Amino acid sequence: MHEHLGTAPTSPVSTTTLGVAPDAPWMARRWVAITLASWEWTGNIDDTTLMVNELVTNAMIHAAGPIRVTMSLQSSGLWVDVHDTGVGHVTKRQIDRTATVGRGLQVVDLLSRSWGVLTEPDGKHVWFEMTDPTLAGEPEVALA
16 A cells, blocks of 8 residues: 555556666666656656656765666556665755756656655655546546
């Protein structure tokens, strides 16, 4: 169960574990694109791969040990979690316009429906959600 979301995942679910290596972001992007294509997900795969790239890169810079990426489809859309063994705090920084680094969480904040951080004894999870485009724009129905 994804406690921070309050719901258990529906199917499908997929996880990959990456080493802290220069090709980890590339491997993560490739895995995301292949997995989402195999699920026939109609959401924005480019935005999703970009956000996973940013979070995996942050994990490489700020943590040691393996990086685990999990994706699951839920009734409301796609949920993505990047787990690393780092113990530092995750914060979205205000960046100078001329800075060449430090925009990863700003990208996630801009492109995702929601995101957050869950800290555990063995590290942290940075997660985000993407809206299912087939549900976008549908009016909510109140139950009487």
